[in-house]
Every structure is written in structure tokens, then in C-alpha cells.
Amino acid sequence: MTMYADIAFPISSYQVFTYRIPYKMRNSVKIGVRVKAPFHKRSVNGVVVGVSDTTDYKRRVRSIDSLVDNELVLDKYLWSLLEWVSDYYLTPLGQVAQTALPAKLSLQYKLPSRIVVSFRKAPDVALTNAPVQERVLRYLQQNKGPVTLSVLKDITLNPSSVCKALLNKGLITWDEQDLLPDVSGLTFSPIHKKVKFTKEQKLVLEELRQGLESKKFIPFLLHGVTSSGKTEIYIDIVRQTLESGRSVILLLPEIALTPQITGRFRAVFGDTVALWHSKLTHATRAWTWKKICAGEFRIVIGARSAIFTPLKNLGLVVVDEEQEHSYKQDSINPRYHARDVALMRGKIHKIPVLLASATPSLESYYNHIQSKFKYLYLAKRYGGAKYPQVSIVDMDQETEESGKTGQILSGFLLDKIEERLQKKEQVILMQNRRGFSPIIRCDDCGVLDMCPDCNVPMAYHRTGPALKCHFCGHCIDKLSANCGSCNSTNIRLVGTGTQKIETIIGETFPNASIVRVDMDTSRNVTALTSAISSFGSGDVDILLGTQMISKGLDFENATLVGIINADTGLFLPDFRSGERLFQLIYQTAGRAGRRKKPGEVVIQTYNYDNPVIKYASRLDLKKYYNIILNERNDLNYPPFSWMAKLELSGRNKNNLQIVAQKIRDNLKNPYTGLEILGPVDCYYERLRNRFRMQIVLKSYKTADSNGRKLHNYIKKNFPDGNYLINSGVKIIIDINPVSLL
Ligand code: ADP
Numbered sequence: 001m002t003m004y005a006d007i008a009f010p011i012s013s014y015q016v017f018t019y020r021i022p023y024k025m026r027n028s029v030k031i032g033v034r035v036k037a038p039f040h041k042r043s044v045n046g047v048v049v050g051v052s053d054t055t056d057y058k059r060r061v062r063s064i065d066s067l068v069d070n071e072l073v074l075d076k077y078l079w080s081l082l083e084w085v086s087d088y089y090l091t092p093l094g095q096v097a098q099t100a101l102p103a104k105l106s107l108q109y110k111l112p113s114r115i116v117v118s119f120r121k122a123p124d125v126a127l128t129n130a131p132v133q134e135r136v137l138r139y140l141q142q143n144k145g146p147v148t149l150s151v152l153k154d155i156t157l158n159p160s161s162v163c164k165a166l167l168n169k170g171l172i173t174w175d176e177q178d179l180l181p182d183v184s185g186l187t188f189s190p191i192h193k194k195v196k197f198t199k200e201q202k203l204v205l206e207e208l209r210q211g212l213e214s215k216k217f218i219p220f221l222l223h224g225v226t227s228s229g230k231t232e233i234y235i236d237i238v239r240q241t242l243e244s245g246r247s248v249i250l251l252l253p254e255i256a257l258t259p260q261i262t263g264r265f266r267a268v269f270g271d272t273v274a275l276w277h278s279k280l281t282h283a284t285r286a287w288t289w290k291k292i293c294a295g296e297f298r299i300v301i302g303a304r305s306a307i308f309t310p311l312k313n314l315g316l317v318v319v320d321e322e323q324e325h326s327y328k329q330d331s332i333n334p335r336y337h338a339r340d341v342a343l344m345r346g347k348i349h350k351i352p353v354l355l356a357s358a359t360p361s362l363e364s365y366y367n368h369i370q371s372k373f374k375y376l377y378l379a380k381r382y383g384g385a386k387y388p389q390v391s392i393v394d395m396d397q398e399t400e401e402s403g404k405t406g407q408i409l410s411g412f413l414l415d416k417i418e419e420r421l422q423k424k425e426q427v428i429l430m431q432n433r434r435g436f437s438p439i440i441r442c443d444d445c446g447v448l449d450m451c452p453d454c455n456v457p458m459a460y461h462r463t464g465p466a467l468k469c470h471f472c473g474h475c476i477d478k479l480s481a482n483c484g485s486c487n488s489t490n491i492r493l494v495g496t497g498t499q500k501i502e503t504i505i506g507e508t509f510p511n512a513s514i515v516r517v518d519m520d521t522s523r524n525v526t527a528l529t530s531a532i533s534s535f536g537s538g539d540v541d542i543l544l545g546t547q548m549i550s551k552g553l554d555f556e557n558a559t560l561v562g563i564i565n566a567d568t569g570l571f572l573p574d575f576r577s578g579e580r581l582f583q584l585i586y587q588t589a590g591r592a593g594r595r596k597k598p599g600e601v602v603i604q605t606y607n608y609d610n611p612v613i614k615y616a617s618r619l620d621l622k623k624y625y626n627i628i629l630n631e632r633n634d635l636n637y638p639p640f641s642w643m644a645k646l647e648l649s650g651r652n653k654n655n656l657q658i659v660a661q662k663i664r665d666n667l668k669n670p671y672t673g674l675e676i677l678g679p680v681d682c683y684y685e686r687l688r689n690r691f692r693m694q695i696v697l698k699s700y701k702t703a704d705s706n707g708r709k710l711h712n713y714i715k716k717n718f719p720d721g722n723y724l725i726n727s728g729v730k731i732i733i734d735i736n737p738v739s740l741l
């Protein structure tokens, strides 16, 4: 009997394609198996979504080419998870499978290898007729250990054939050696630590232990102030999970956090810890993945895509800094949120999921208030460490008093830095803008240097290309001396990025050493790791960076934190901008004074009275959260509604407007409790040479408690799914968007 398989490819259509299963693959081709099959004249990776012994397809049915893996990777749990992601985020399964299991990962992956040779024995008869062989052999004999062929290039141009001759004579050994990826530069060296849990920590651990034992899905929200020992709690509960024979995924929001936390985990769990993020080399990723599938790693620490790793026997998922927006994949489909996928994975596996933060997302905080999450609270910093003392510097007043406009570092902050440097303590400075100056402005006509494709100001950089667009990466090598619009030479760099701060600090404190961490300095993870670890080991006095350094890091001797411009992002027209800024300030402040030495925080702002700045500087989370919860309630924003965003983009603005209006008009029969806003231009009106508009749908929880109504409404209105092209206009449906910019 002929058997057929339906295959979903990574395309933006829900259509699946039927192929014949070759006889020899009969027992291997099942739902969830990845195969290669002919598609548009190429052999393309797809995933099997159905198997049957009949087909309605009338034309010639082609055959599957090959299997991608030699055994099933997507077990029934992971398969249900992908089905859920596909349904929830309105993305065809083929695309979801591609995100969860990129084509380049395969069980059949082989590490690159190299040939090594070593001395075996001396010849019975001297090699006088073969002087080169003689020299190579002598070299190997002196060298003792194995040697790669390329090392022998100094002796002979053709080491391979010389060595083969020696091998044939039985004088050397010849081995193929796997080139194991070197991951040592990606983590801090493990330091063992004695941990004795406090009463408060023990209570939390006890709840988690019971959760583990229950073998049920339990969503926990661990809300612990900065430095309360959350990471130690993870380590202990992970230990218990491993002891019960199960494995763990720990999600981190930021690559900058991985080296230190992985180091802390390796100190306890050694080589069973795998690191997983997008900056790994292909060989490291492919090799790590294969070992995860083989069960050789039992803890995966990684960025959002780690939530899909096919760990066997999963027992616990931890989502650290659960409020972070980087958990949302918002550039490609599926536009999933790793925290929500983590919760669903927990539900499917019937295991606890631990969300944790010092500043929970408002959504999670509200879920706790609604008793949907089990709430665990750590109120105290570990070891009697005090909360840092926070001072706000009113930069308006500073300007008035100093008579100097455009002061970047206040006298107050400079004095504090000086004081700490003298005491040989360390300083962290946060400026949430990279580059030198974010804006270049002509003083005569006021025109800014804009990215031609994105219509946002290009940022000036001191190193590399002079001008960079932070959206699309468009670069201009040299800064022109004249205004592109009026030709004036009155061009000024406006605003401050980390590079400028670095210059100022370097000039003001010539004897202090400083390390900068931002996206420009950390394209290479090894460099990032060594930058952060040089601060951790005390070799560097000042750590300067963007939000990358604001959370999760633990430095003993850092006692002063300076937030150079607390206002960055304060006025972005997004209902979450206040929440985000509050979290950023609160978290950054939390880097100070994490041990015995008292810490201090200086916040510079031009918006002294703004509630975000005010409550963040008082570290009064409850107060601020209550204020914004009320605001969100009044305006029916999440967490009081479910939200979906239709993002429309096109190269022709007129056409985009017409299509957007048509789409809006076609959104018929909204139910009570569904609010439809727009179409309006997005805040970033043009990116990557496409104009952008959005329509936002809000479905009030009072009418739609679990979001099902909104979901069905969207499915009914957009049966073709997430992504379609309509006379040059693209539609992206973003469920629970994290940004409305
Ligand atoms: P958080 O993750 O909540 O910011 P950490 O887990 O980094 O806090 O804890 C802050 C510091 O205190 C770390 O250096 C940690 O090792 C230490 N610490 C926390 N709890 C304990 C404990 N029970 N015993 C020993 N050290 C602890």
C-alpha cells in the first residue's frame, strides 16, 4: 500500500502539500518528523503534519527526498506546543516549525574535524632515501603529543602525502579529531559559593518544592527585590528538579546576562549546562542542539528561542526578568512571546513555570492580584544589604545654577564618582542610547540627518561608519561638513550616546579605567563576556552601558549607580512607556550596594515631578503599579483587555492609506466590548523604506475573559492568516503586541 504524507513548509500560507512516502522511510515518517522534499524545484525542509494511505490529489504525487533527523525530535508535547503557537499567533505550522527547529539544526549534523598525527615508532631501517619523511618523523618524535597537518607545513609543502607514506610504513598514527566548539569564552569562570538560605528564602523554596512534587502545571510569580537571592533560588530548585530525573529551561532576556548566570550555574551543575542564544557560532549551536536532543545537557540557559529546545523529560521552566520585551519576537512570524509560550509549555508538560522579577510586568502582577498566579515574595535583600540611597538631580536647576546649558554630567554626579574612585569602589553608569550623538542637526535650517529608508535621525558614531540608522543598519561612512539641505556648515551633534559619555569620563577621570557595553561593543559575545567579567573581577573602575547592563548582574564592589538621562523614552507615545522606564530605573538602581558596602544611586532628569521618575527613585513599586493599573483600567488597556495590532506597510503612502481604510471598513460586526482604533500612522511612520500604519483592537476582559472572542473575531476576518499581500501592502497581525510604535 502506498502511504502519503502532508507536509508544511516554512511559507506564509496555510496550504500543505502531499508527498509519497518512499518504502524505506515508512516506519520513520510520522507527524512532527522533519523531511526534505521537492518544492519549487528545490529540496526544502518541511514538517510532516499528517499521514494517510489515500490522497485526493489527482496529479502526479512526488516523493519525499530524505529525512532531516534520524529520529523523532518533536515529541507529542512539543508538537502540541507548536500547534498552539500556530493557532494563537496565526502563523502556519511550517513557519512555526522553522522558528522552533531551524533548518540548520539536525541530528545528522557532524562537527568539522581535522587530522592529527603522532609518532608511533622509529623505523627499522633509517629513512635516508626519504629525507622529508625523516624530518617529519623526527619532528613528531620530539613533539610527543598529536600534531595537526598544518603545523607540518613548515617542514613540507605537502604534509598530507608525507604523513600517509609514514602511516603506510606504520611509523605514525593518523586520527580524525572533532573540532569541539570552544565555549569557554562565553561564560564567567565558575566560582563555588556556600549558600545558606534565609527564613524568607526557605519559605519560597518550600512552595516551589511542593509545586515540583505536585506534577501539575502551576504558574509561579516570584517577586523578589533586587539582590534578594532569586538566582540562588533558581539554582536550588533546579538542583531539586535534576535530582528527580528531570531537566530545566531557564530563559534570560538579554545576552549580556548569560555569561554571569551561566557561570553561577556551571559552578554547581558543571557540564550539564548548555548555553543557547543567537550569537553562538553555527557549529556551537548545531553541536549543542544535538547534545540536547541526546539528553547530554539537562539544563538549557538561553534567550527566547530556548523555550523550544527539545529537552527530554522537562521538569521546570524558569523565566528570569519576565517583564522584558525582548521575550517577544517582533520582527518575524510567529510573533510569539516566550513567557507566554513558557506558560503553555508548562501546561502541556504539567510542570511548574517560575516567572521571576524584581519588577514584574503589569500583566503578571495583575494575574497575581487575580490569583491566577501563585505569588511568592522576597522582601529583603540578602545578607542585610541595604537598599541604595537614591538622589535625584534636577537638571533644569543644575543648568540654572551652573549657567551652562546642555550639561551632561552634573557636578553632583561627578563628585560622587570621584568619591567612589578614591575609595577604590566601582561605578556603573547607564545611558540608554548608544553611539556618540543620536541626532545631527543643522543650526541654520533645522534639518536633521535622516535615514533615507526609515525617516528617523541617523546617529553619529565615533568608531566605524560615522552615521548609522539604528533601525535598518543603513550606514554613511563620513559625516558631511555641510547640511544636505541648505549647505550651511553650522552642523551640530545633538544628544548624548554612550560613546560621548565615554569620552567625557575619559577626559574628566584620566586615571580611571572604563569599559563600555552596548550593542556596538558586543557584537561578539566573547568580547562582551570579557568586558563584563573585567568589571566583575575589579580590573575596571567604571562600567558604562545601555539598558543591557541594567538588570540581572551582580557585582560585589559596585556601590554607585548613575542614571545619566532618566528621561530617555519617557514621552514615547506607547501606553507602556511609563511602565518600561519605571522598570529600567528600578532595576538599574538595583545594581548598587548588593553586599555589605552601602550603595547609592544618582538619577539625572529634566522631569523631576513626573510620577514615573518620582516613584522609581523612591523604589516604590506598589504605589506606582497601583497608579498605572488604575490608568489602564480607565482606558481599557492591557491587562484589562486583550490586544491585537494590525500593522500595515507599503511603499506607496496613498495606496497604503486606501488599503488600510478598506481593511478597517471590512472589520464588520464588532461585538460589545471590542474597540477598534485607527487606522493611524505609526509613530515610526516609515521604516526600511515602507510606510507604516496600524489598526489596534482592544477586547475588554469584562466581555472576553480569556481572549477567545478576539481570537475568533480575527480568525474570521483574516482566514488567510497572519500575513498577506494586498496590492503591495503587507499585513502583520500581532497578538498581544509589546509595542505600539
Ligand atoms: P537576585 O537574583 O534576586 O538579584 P542574587 O541571587 O544575585 O539576587 O543574590 C544577590 C547576591 O547575594 C548574590 O551574590 C548571591 O550569591 C548572594 N546570596 C543570595 N542568597 C544567598 C544565600 N542564601 N547564601 C549565600 N549567598 C546568597
Ligand code: ZN
Residues within 6 Å of the ligand: 451, 452, 453, 454, 455, 469, 470, 471, 472, 473, 474, 688
Ligand atoms: Zn534606516
Ligand code: ZN
Residues within 6 Å of the ligand: 442, 443, 444, 445, 446, 447, 483, 484, 485, 486, 487, 488
Ligand atoms: Zn541646513
